[in-house]
Amino acid sequence: MTTGGVSPLQDAQAPIGVFDSGLGGLSVLRAIRERLPAEDLLYVADAAHVPYGGLDPDSIRARARVLTGFLVERGAKAIVVACNTATAVAVSELRHHWGLPIIGMEPAIKPAVARTRSGTVGVLATEGTLVSARFAGLLEQYAGSVRVVTQPCPGLVAAVEAGAIDTPGTRAMLAEYLEPLLSAGAxxxxxxxTHYPFLTPLIRDYTGPEVVVIDTGDAVARQVQRRLERAELRKSSRVPGREWFWSSGDREAGAATLQRLWGHAPEMQALDETPPGEQASW
Incomplete structure (x- = not known):
């Protein structure tokens, strides 16, 4: 049961809903697709409001409610908040409101602390994530004696959204943001x-092979699998799952970046924030 939201479909054949402020969450969607090939996937890019790191918390919570409601209305059996900032600000409220599995993101402080040899870990993130209470709680819980050096990265989300994955400007931004971390001994x-994994080759070009780069996409996909299996909602089929994509922003620009990041050219639909008269049938 929910505490005021739309009752979800408890149906293993139903899709998984995923949303992010833009197209960065495709890095998480890709990990989910690799781990759960039979599942149907719904993805919403809230590109009209990207990046969430520049919004106030109330606005982020409002967008998270709208997007979750959109996906639930279309039959989603589980929701993945594929955005660190939205998770930090809104995931607790979403879990309170909707009675279905809701999986969020968080910076991988615990595994990074376990991996470091120098005793210094660097974090690349948005300002919204770094100033959140959730991030502060992760540091308090897991950092221990390890030094954690944080670096906000204005401009990187916009670069990925524009498809500027390997340009002189993107490389220059990464060099600026990585240098303080490496100088500190990370x-x-x-x-x-979730946008940053698309820049991993450039990051590794700068850091070299001796620096471990941690992306949480596969960890989230494993958690999605566990939650679905626990609720007996995992789809059992040998037929590959399908994907549907929506954007609240410029669909033409979004479609070009979607093709580059996803690897083929699926249709990008306009996000209709008016709830449909009835749920989709799956």
Whole structure:
């Protein structure tokens, strides 16, 4: 049961809903697809409001409610908040409101602390994530004696949204943001935003092979699998699952970046924030 939201469909054949402020969450969607090939996937890019790191907490919570409601209305059996900032600000409220599995993101402080040899870990993230109470709680719980050096990265989300994955400007931004972490002795770098995994080759070009780069996408996919199996909602089929994509922003620009990041050219639909008269049938 929910505490005021729309009652979800408890149906293993129903899709998994995923949303992010933009297209960065495709890095998480890709991990889910690899781990759960039979599942149907719904993805919403809230590109009209990207990046969430520049919004106030009330606005982020409002967008998270709208997008979760959109996905639940379309039959989603589980929701993945594929955004560190939205998770930090809104996931507790979403879990209180909707009675279905809701999986969020968080910077991988615990595994990074376990991996570091130098005793210094670096975090690349948005300002919204770094100033959140959730991030402070992770540091308090897991950092221990390890030094955690944080680095906000204005401009990186916009670069990925524009498809500027390997340009001189993107490389220059990464060099600016990585240099303080490496100068501080970080031998492990956490990618604290779902957009950043698309820049991993450039990051490794700068850091070299001796620095461990941690992306949490596969960990989230494993958690999605566990939650579905626990609720007996995992789809059992040998037929590959399908994907549907929506954007609240410029669909033409979004479609071009979607093709580059996802690997083929699925249709990008316009996000209709008016709830449909009835749930989709799956």
């Amino acid at each position: 031998d492990t770098v956490i990618l604290g935003c």
